[in-house]
Amino acid sequence: MIKTQSTLFPEIEKLIANLKPESITAERKTVLQPLIHFIQSKVDSNQEIRINFICTHNSRRSHLSQIWAQTMAYYFNIKNVFCYSGGTESTALFQMAAKTLQNSGFKIETISEGNNPIYSIKYSENEHPIIGFSKKLDAEFNPKSDFAAVMTCSQADNGCPFIAGAEKRIPITFEDPKAFDNTPQQAEKYNERSLQIATELFYVFSQIKS
Numbered sequence: 454m455i456k457t458q459s460t461l462f463p464e465i466e467k468l469i470a471n472l473k474p475e476s477i478t479a480e481r482k483t484v485l486q487p488l489i490h491f492i493q494s495k496v497d498s499n500q501e502i503r504i505n506f507i508c509t510h511n512s513r514r515s516h517l518s519q520i521w522a523q524t525m526a527y528y529f530n531i532k533n534v535f536c537y538s539g540g541t542e543s544t545a546l547f548q549m550a551a552k553t554l555q556n557s558g559f560k561i562e563t564i565s566e567g568n569n570p571i572y573s574i575k576y577s578e579n580e581h582p583i584i585g586f587s588k589k590l591d592a593e594f595n596p597k598s599d600f601a602a603v604m605t606c607s608q609a610d611n612g613c614p615f616i617a618g619a620e621k622r623i624p625i626t627f628e629d630p631k632a633f634d635n636t637p638q639q640a641e642k643y644n645e646r647s648l649q650i651a652t653e654l655f656y657v658f659s660q661i662k663s
Contacts, residue, residue: 460578462560464558468557468558469655472648474656481653484625488623492658493660493661495533500533502534503536504534504603506605507541508609511539511546511587512544512550513646514605514606515606516550517553518603518654523536525654527577529661536583540588542589543587545568545570549630549634549643550630551585553647554647557644557651558576559574559575561585601622602622605627628646
């Protein structure tokens with residue numbers, strides 16, 4: 454699909470322009486295909502597209518995936534896409550994950566402090582912000598049916614064999630940048646993971662035909 458119109462913040466627009474979807478391997482494209490098929494089937498039947506990105510703690514990979522997916526849906530002008538995230542337990546949106554998004558051009562404000570802060574995350578001046586905070590996958594904030602459950606970590610994928618209400622369960626797992634917390638490589642590795650997720654979700658939404 455050709456992008457028709459985008460009013461993303463300029464830094465995000467620039468980052469997307471420099472992504473290299475051609476670097477995605479054939480093997481990885483096979484992993485991404487079920488999500489493409491799910492989105493395309495909803496577009497074809499003119500239904501809302503709900504995607505819940507799930508990892509163990511809902512602190513890093515699931516949030517990066519949720520936010521980049523919502524951004525790419527907007528970028529490619531795919532309507533009625535609603536992205537969520539959840540965990541098998543709730544902790545907090547990890548500060549470095551939020552900072553990585555901020556460094557990529559997202560406008561982030563803290564709505565509520567505490568052990569599990571709530572953030573407003575905007576990718577465009579006039580679009581509704583994404584509300585980012587850690588929650589269990591079946592929290593009231595998340596959809597109860599007719600959604601794709603995208604498992605972003607192998608631990609959640611293996612430990613959660615059944616997702617209530619999920620229409621489709623799709624494992625698309627990413628390496629955890631948490632392995633580099635409190636090391637000199639932390640910022641670099643979080644950015645690397647964020648760019649991988651952005652690149653793969655760019656590819657996913659670029660395949661959708663209206």
